Amino acid sequence: MAEEELKERARALLDLCRSKRLKLGAAESCTGGLLAATLTEIPGSSDVFERGFVTYSNEAKETMIGVPPATLKSHGAVSRETAEAMARGVLAHAPVDLAVSITGIAGPGGAVAGKPVGLVHLAAASRDGRLIQQERRYGDIGRAQVRRASVFEALTMLDELAEQSKPPPSSG
Numbered sequence: 001m002a003e004e005e006l007k008e009r010a011r012a013l014l015d016l017c018r019s020k021r022l023k024l025g026a027a028e029s030c031t032g033g034l035l036a037a038t039l040t041e042i043p044g045s046s047d048v049f050e051r052g053f054v055t056y057s058n059e060a061k062e063t064m065i066g067v068p069p070a071t072l073k074s075h076g077a078v079s080r081e082t083a084e085a086m087a088r089g090v091l092a093h094a095p096v097d098l099a100v101s102i103t104g105i106a107g108p109g110g111a112v113a114g115k116p117v118g119l120v121h122l123a124a125a126s127r128d129g130r131l132i133q134q135e136r137r138y139g140d141i142g143r144a145q146v147r148r149a150s151v152f153e154a155l156t157m158l159d160e161l162a163e164q165s166k167p168p169p170s171s172g
Contacts, residue, residue: 006148009155010038010045016159017048017098021167024158025096026052027065027086029077029103030120035151050096055086065089076115078103080133083121091125097168098161100124100154104136106146116140120150124157126165132157 017024026035026049036052039045053064058077061067067085075081086101104120111117118138125131136153138146 006038006152006155007041009152009159011042013155013159013162014039014042014045014048016162018044020162020165022048022097022162022165023050023095024048025050025090025094025099026154027055027061027090027099027101028052029054029056029061029086029101030106031102031147031150031154032056034147035100035102035154038151038155051094053090053093061086061089065093076112078105078115078119078121080121080123080135083123084125084131084133087123087125087131091127097127097165098124098158099126100158102150102154104146104150106143106150107140108143118146120146120153122150122154122157124154124161126161127168128165130161130164132160 033054039049055061058072066089071081071085083101083103087099090099101123107117117140120136123133
């Protein structure tokens with residue numbers, strides 16, 4: 001995944017959201033802020049990207065965005081349930097229209113039974129209640145590649161929700 005391809009994907013998403021007056025937020029675990037960095041690399045991104053939460057630890061997931069401890073205990077940090085709770089948590093803790101979350105095992109270590117290196121769960125949620133989620137099994141392709149592929153997928157998911165979104169009502 002080339003840097004230029006990521007930048008173009010981010011630029012297209014920002015343009016779409018700008019045209020619809022949509023604000024974005026993100027919660028990142030295994031990508032450690034790479035999604036936020038990718039978006040903010042684009043000049044003018046501040047009128048669309050509102051904030052990002054880097055919730056690397058379980059404690060951060062709980063305290064910063066309200067992931068229920070029971071979800072983490074029952075399903076683990078790398079799970080569909082946690083990804084969905086993270087995305088909903090962004091909506092609950094930020095004035096955004098669309099939120100995305102990324103949690104996974106970038107490697108080279110960290111694999112556990114049933115959760116190999118390269119497993120990533122993503123979720124995207126909209127203020128109007130829509131939620132989509134993806135499970136990706138990238139394999140042991142290298143930490144940097146897992147992280148970049150995850151960011152690309154998150155941008156794609158946000159784009160899907162943005163395409164279906166109507167602009168928020170004008171506050172004027």
